[in-house]
Amino acid sequence: MATVKLTNVKKIYGKDTVAVQDFNLDIADKEFIVFVGPSGCGKSTTLRMIAGLEDISEGTVEIDGVVVNDLQPRDRDIAMVFQNYALYPHLTVFENMAFSLRLKKVPQEIVYEKVTQAAEILGITEYLTRKPRALSGGQRQRVAIGRAMVRDSKVFLMDEPLSNLDAKLRNQMRAEIILLRQKIDTTFIYVTHDQTEAMTLGDRIVIMKDGFIQQVGTPTEVFDMPLNLFVAEFIGAPKMNTFKTDLVCEGGKYYVTPYGAKIEVSGKKAAMLADKKVGAREIVLGVRPEHFKMSTAGDPAAIPCTIKVNEMMGSELHLHVETATGDRLIVRIPTVSLDDEVRHSMVYGATIYVTFEGKVMHFFDPETEQNLLV
């Protein structure tokens, strides 16, 4: 249980390879923070700097108000789960989990109590006498989590703990981590490249790219109000559609004109545009696939497009369509909203008409890629 504060943290490898820079973040006590971003964005490096496994080139890291820059990992009172589990192969599951307690010379009864308790929570009691090689991937990851749990440390660090598991196990373990979090009430810092994990686990998400923080916010904030084009496209699956179009102002109302259609901006977004006094201009418009809906040929708001790929996901269709100008869009349509006849007609090359809600679009500056409403 502790706060973590990073101030102007920078990491330089060698002479001039900058991995992380201008990293400023306050993590509250018992908060679950997720670092997310594509590979090479510096998220793992940042985590390793907090753990003490990498030197901090510039700036400070504080845990509970104490600057830990020069402390060894063992003096930082942190626990860490590694992507490749990093279990000690010569020790049994019990001894793996007891390793840190043994180093601290904790009395045998307490070691026994803590390890069995953690094993029970994780459902690995029956494997305590086994060696790691006799366990499956999911079981090994539980042991790795258990090893971190028995420490009762101030901060719990997890470096892509689920990325070595298969998809089904990953979903299961993700749910278990959410449950686990309620049982071990401590500060979590979790690194992942998977936006689904970030959205479902984090109290707040830190989205990174090329060593810079792009946005920090709750899952809802980053989803509803992405600060820039990168965040908009990174968060949400399938990714947000973005395309250049014009914002026009007529009679006090805002309209966008994508691919010849004319769609009115409504609701909160219209008010925000007016507030910010945004004039008619070229913009990059962002529309999430799920905000599209089917339309008809006569509708002035309809965008005609050709179906390229039809992915039937069960409850919904993911349609990859091409507009008249050759842009690719992804449209997500709930299956339940379509008649069987219409659904069957959605084959390669078929023309459909789509439109989208006026209140859910995102406006970005084509030059700076920043959200115009922030």
Next chain:
Amino acid sequence: MKKTNDTTIHKTGLGARASRRLSNTVIYIILILITCIWLFPFFGIVLESFRVETTQQVPYLFPKEFGLDNYIRLFKETDFLKWFGNTAVMGIATAVLQTVFILSMSYVLSRLRFKGRKGLMNFMLILGMFPGFLTLILIYKVFSELGLTNEMAPVGLIIVYCASSGMGYYVSKGFFDTIPKSLDEAARVDGATRWQVFYKVIMPLSKPIIIYTVLMGFMAPWGDFMMANYIAHQTSDGMNVAVGMFEWLSRTNLNTHYTMFCAAGVIVAIPVVTVFLFLQKYYVEGVTGGAVKG
């Protein structure tokens, strides 16, 4: 058309199999011949050592009379026990010290990153390519000043064998490089010091390389002649088996002691063979299974 193709393939397959079998046979015959030639001297020495009817070299292989006379005479007439003891002490001490030096050196070079690491590694690699005897005269001079020659030769020799042993880091460094770094990191986060990581996590996983290093450390002084001969050449008390036997044989008649010499050879081989047989099982077992996702 298709059928013809199939037949061609089939024929080629048969032909390939037959010619492979033929070439394997030839290779095996050659290998067996080489093995016989290679094993013959060892076999011969063992037989000679049990020969009772004569002490000379004879033109036939199997002794007419078997017995332990040569072994008994060896211990009675020479300082063999002394030499053997010296060699054993040097072998064991060198094996222990060298293992400590080499493994610590290799671990440091494998895991720690410090200025000049690459340069140091290259420097040591190049330095290790110079034959040891280049320094022979200088070492003798220094050791004789320090009183580490003759009776004290075993101590001097242990120093010689161990002093530069850290330069033989490359094999064990290669081994340590294959142990995932995340194990060290996990242990360090778990509260271990660098030293605890080394002996609680890395050492238990390194049995094969520890054994290799111990064996190599033991073998070098066990069979050394050149360095030992220089440093202990005047006093029987400080000699190892190789030097002792050579000195003794050069002072007596080969024909009256040939079979005893063979007996000494057999005795020298026994500890090495035993140690190898005892330790080889550790080579077999892979120890890193289940550490990390593989």
